[in-house]
Amino acid sequence: MTDALSNGAVANLARKAKQAGRRLANAPSAAKDSVLTRVAEALRREAAAILKANAEDVAAAREAVARGEMTRALFDRLVLTPERLEGMVRGVTSVRDLPDPAHRVIERTQIAEGLELRKVSCPLGLLAVIFESRPDAVTQIAALAIKSGNAVILKGGREVEHTTAALVAGIHRALAETEEIPAEAVTAIYGRKAVAELLALDGVVDLIIPRGSNALVQYVQQNTRIPVLGHGDGVCHIYVDFAADQNMALRIILDAKTQYPAACNTVETVLVHSSIASEFLPRLASLMIEHKVQLRGCARTRESLPGLNLAEVASDEWHTEYSDLVLAIRVVDSLDAALEHIEQYGSHHTDAIVTEDADAAKRFLREVDSAGVYHNASTRFADGYRYGFGAEVGIGTNRMLARGPVGLEGLVTFKYELLGSGQTVSEFSGEDAKPFVHRKLPLP
Amino acid sequence: MTDALSNGAVANLARKAKQAGRRLANAPSAAKDSVLTRVAEALRREAAAILKANAEDVAAAREAVARGEMTRALFDRLVLTPERLEGMVRGVTSVRDLPDPAHRVIERTQIAEGLELRKVSCPLGLLAVIFESRPDAVTQIAALAIKSGNAVILKGGREVEHTTAALVAGIHRALAETEEIPAEAVTAIYGRKAVAELLALDGVVDLIIPRGSNALVQYVQQNTRIPVLGHGDGVCHIYVDFAADQNMALRIILDAKTQYPAACNTVETVLVHSSIASEFLPRLASLMIEHKVQLRGCARTRESLPGLNLAEVASDEWHTEYSDLVLAIRVVDSLDAALEHIEQYGSHHTDAIVTEDADAAKRFLREVDSAGVYHNASTRFADGYRYGFGAEVGIGTNRMLARGPVGLEGLVTFKYELLGSGQTVSEFSGEDAKPFVHRKLPLP
Numbered sequence: 001m002t003d004a005l006s007n008g009a010v011a012n013l014a015r016k017a018k019q020a021g022r023r024l025a026n027a028p029s030a031a032k033d034s035v036l037t038r039v040a041e042a043l044r045r046e047a048a049a050i051l052k053a054n055a056e057d058v059a060a061a062r063e064a065v066a067r068g069e070m071t072r073a074l075f076d077r078l079v080l081t082p083e084r085l086e087g088m089v090r091g092v093t094s095v096r097d098l099p100d101p102a103h104r105v106i107e108r109t110q111i112a113e114g115l116e117l118r119k120v121s122c123p124l125g126l127l128a129v130i131f132e133s134r135p136d137a138v139t140q141i142a143a144l145a146i147k148s149g150n151a152v153i154l155k156g157g158r159e160v161e162h163t164t165a166a167l168v169a170g171i172h173r174a175l176a177e178t179e180e181i182p183a184e185a186v187t188a189i190y191g192r193k194a195v196a197e198l199l200a201l202d203g204v205v206d207l208i209i210p211r212g213s214n215a216l217v218q219y220v221q222q223n224t225r226i227p228v229l230g231h232g233d234g235v236c237h238i239y240v241d242f243a244a245d246q247n248m249a250l251r252i253i254l255d256a257k258t259q260y261p262a263a264c265n266t267v268e269t270v271l272v273h274s275s276i277a278s279e280f281l282p283r284l285a286s287l288m289i290e291h292k293v294q295l296r297g298c299a300r301t302r303e304s305l306p307g308l309n310l311a312e313v314a315s316d317e318w319h320t321e322y323s324d325l326v327l328a329i330r331v332v333d334s335l336d337a338a339l340e341h342i343e344q345y346g347s348h349h350t351d352a353i354v355t356e357d358a359d360a361a362k363r364f365l366r367e368v369d370s371a372g373v374y375h376n377a378s379t380r381f382a383d384g385y386r387y388g389f390g391a392e393v394g395i396g397t398n399r400m401l402a403r404g405p406v407g408l409e410g411l412v413t414f415k416y417e418l419l420g421s422g423q424t425v426s427e428f429s430g431e432d433a434k435p436f437v438h439r440k441l442p443l444p
Numbered sequence: 445m446t447d448a449l450s451n452g453a454v455a456n457l458a459r460k461a462k463q464a465g466r467r468l469a470n471a472p473s474a475a476k477d478s479v480l481t482r483v484a485e486a487l488r489r490e491a492a493a494i495l496k497a498n499a500e501d502v503a504a505a506r507e508a509v510a511r512g513e514m515t516r517a518l519f520d521r522l523v524l525t526p527e528r529l530e531g532m533v534r535g536v537t538s539v540r541d542l543p544d545p546a547h548r549v550i551e552r553t554q555i556a557e558g559l560e561l562r563k564v565s566c567p568l569g570l571l572a573v574i575f576e577s578r579p580d581a582v583t584q585i586a587a588l589a590i591k592s593g594n595a596v597i598l599k600g601g602r603e604v605e606h607t608t609a610a611l612v613a614g615i616h617r618a619l620a621e622t623e624e625i626p627a628e629a630v631t632a633i634y635g636r637k638a639v640a641e642l643l644a645l646d647g648v649v650d651l652i653i654p655r656g657s658n659a660l661v662q663y664v665q666q667n668t669r670i671p672v673l674g675h676g677d678g679v680c681h682i683y684v685d686f687a688a689d690q691n692m693a694l695r696i697i698l699d700a701k702t703q704y705p706a707a708c709n710t711v712e713t714v715l716v717h718s719s720i721a722s723e724f725l726p727r728l729a730s731l732m733i734e735h736k737v738q739l740r741g742c743a744r745t746r747e748s749l750p751g752l753n754l755a756e757v758a759s760d761e762w763h764t765e766y767s768d769l770v771l772a773i774r775v776v777d778s779l780d781a782a783l784e785h786i787e788q789y790g791s792h793h794t795d796a797i798v799t800e801d802a803d804a805a806k807r808f809l810r811e812v813d814s815a816g817v818y819h820n821a822s823t824r825f826a827d828g829y830r831y832g833f834g835a836e837v838g839i840g841t842n843r844m845l846a847r848g849p850v851g852l853e854g855l856v857t858f859k860y861e862l863l864g865s866g867q868t869v870s871e872f873s874g875e876d877a878k879p880f881v882h883r884k885l886p887l888p
Contacts, residue, residue, distance in 0.1 A: 095852075101852040116862070
């Protein structure tokens with residue numbers, strides 16, 4: 001099962017998946033939902049076999065950790081337990097219970113007497129997802145693909161090959177129980193050579209989604225003509241305005257830096273207005289040091305924190321995604337300087353302002369050109385589940401490409417504005433987590 | 445003005461345009477509208493200079509026609525008259541009068557107490573448009589760009605360089621009259637080398653729109669990492685079902701083939717259900733021959749029209765966009781066979797079914813994976829103006845890329861369904877043109 005595939009094998013699988021995808025695309029909502037119910041049942045039924053397969057991966061991974069070839073964090077992510085598997089099954093049923101996004105009429109226009117134009121949603125076709133070591137990615141992606149009517153090719157990391165194969169086998173048995181959706185609609189491929197072959201399948205694969213390190217995303221982006229959903233870097237900023245509630249700013253920065261430092265929506269650089277620097281920086285520094293965050297700063301930051309002997313951030317270092325307990329700090333003289341810094345060094349992922357000044361917030365939300373622009377909330381909220389999408393396949397920093405004749409509407413993309421009052425992701429995590437509401441509001 | 449630019453000059457202009465675009469993106473609607481009013485005034489005021497510049501291009505083009513290096517059709521398109529210029533000016537003011545597509549709240553969700561998520565539209569950034577010889581492209585594209593808040597780089601064909609420069613000079617003088625939008629937001633570049641430099645500017649240019657021949661579109665697609673809005677081929681189909689109103693089918697095919705044969709939304713292949721072939725094909729053939737359309741067919745079509753000695757369509761010829769008064773005909777035994785043909789040979793642009801059978805129409809609209817899927821209407825309707833978008837920058841056959849966290853909604857694209865009762869574009873053209881209604885209808 002985990003042998004490298006022979007030449008052309010991926011292309012063959014992809015063509016079959018594409019054909020299966022056409023059936024899936026046209027399947028009624030009820031058929032897709034019933035398949036997802038069967039997938040959940042199959043995963044529960046086959047739990048023992050899946051956990052056994054995972055144990056093989058875990059054994060190999062344990063040796064890799066012992067040899068120093070795998071981090072403990074990576075190891076922890078690939079271990080399945082009955083509880084984690086049950087969480088994955090619940091993920092499948094919660095995707096099933098979302099509304100069907102396909103075949104919806106988005107807009108209707110009467111063009112002339114007896115002539116009506118309808119803009120209707122429809123699946124993309126064939127997705128390919130390359131992910132690293134998380135078994136939960138398999139079931140989450142498969143569920144999102146089936147629900148949205150897209151076929152999918154899954155390529156998991158070598159470290160979870162046995163687990164992936166066991167999960168996909170379960171999904172296949174569930175698909176085989178139905179007539180409407182061919183099992184080939186969900187296909188796994190293995191081996192590094194398969195990735196190279198996959199990247200060459202433009203015209204067959206419609207969207208490729210690399211989930212993993214920056215190196216993986218960049219490798220994919222540079223080696224394919226298939227549209228890529230993903231983001232190379234997540235260099236997120238928090239700007240602490242002179243009119244900030246400083247306690248709120250500290251709470252938000254602590255959450256955005258330490259709640260899960262390896263995530264792409266973690267803050268990397270804090271910009272502080274010069275008029276509050278002498279008061280705010282010592283408080284920020286002592287909080288960060290207390291939480292084992294290593295600080296780096298611009299010349300003025302270092303001057304404001306003379307006792308700490310901070311490393312100076314070199315000018316091209318402001319582009320860095322540390323993905324670790326490291327925080328860069330820069331003092332700026334104005335909102336404009338903050339906007340300028342974010343434009344120059346940011347990655348158009350997610351950036352936040354902390355301020356009580358509504359005008360400053362409005363300018364920041366409007367002028368920062370990122371997929372997420374936040375007021376008084378932690379950048380860690382940039383996540384499909386927290387946004388109320390049920391789950392996510394990835395986070396895009398691309399702009400939209402329109403389809404059909406493109407007028408004004410096709411020349412704009414969108415961004416997400418998050419308007420908070422100091423919320424942190426920590427409050428919504430763990431045992432005493434506050435609940436999400438996810439209530440649609442009327443448009444203004 | 446039309447000298448080739450020195451190395452790096454395009455990159456410089458593009459960076460300035462991008463910066464100007466940031467101002468434009470944040471300009472209020474009223475400022476953008478007032479700029480468009482000034483552009484219209486400037487073009488009227490400078491009409492004499494523009495027509496004089498055009499006369500230079502026309503003189504050169506006349507010689508090219510005499511040398512057989514330019515077609516008469518191309519020549520006709522580049523000639524400006526006072527009437528055509530006035531039409532272009534009216535185009536600018538009609539784009540001005542459309543609603544602003546940017547900074548609209550598309551969706552609002554309450555995430556938690558005091559935490560609101562807004563999906564808001566925003567401009568793409570910097571567009572680059574490469575077009576051939578139509579002077580009206582300059583003003584139409586500039587107006588769409590300004591209205592949508594995007595900066596734009598214009599690269600027109602060599603044959604209209606003087607005209608383009610005069611038009612852009614007028615637009616620049618209009619922009620210079622305002623404080624809010626820097627003139628660099630609309631920039632023209634000249635020379636073939638400039639295109640190569642432009643295509644390398646990924647990260648600066650956000651979307652590139654080639655308007656012209658397939659060769660141009662393919663050259664651009666193969667030589668840039670910038671997202672491309674466009675379509676290589678427009679191989680459009682009309683399927684005449686056994687339950688078709690045959691008179692309607694003839695009217696629609698005549699319009700779709702002859703109303704403007706060089707357009708991308710012209711029909712190239714007609715698929716005819718075998719049960720009506722013996723009755724329908726002779727009628728279709730005589731109508732086409734009467735309108736000087738050269739016919740080509742599959743073996744069964746040739747058998748059904750024995751007297752005509754039709755050329756046989758080779759199997760890979762079904763991919764051909766003739767862009768001329770040439771029509772390929774194929775007899776198929778079922779709706780499934782028609783769907784199969786369109787999937788195999790189509791270009792996902794626009795395809796139509798003619799039938800009185802609602803179920804067949806429903807399947808066709810759902811299962812054909814094209815940007816436009818039509819029932820009982822001519823493929824020639826695939827056009828931004830006819831769809832009610834005011835104008836268009838191009839027609840995309842790409843699928844959408846989503847931004848921010850991507851859940852189910854980001855895994856679907858859309859298509860346009862057009863539901864007609866025999867409408868042809870001819871009825872909406874010329875002196876006695878029926879009016880378009882373009883009335884938004886409530887969603888079902």
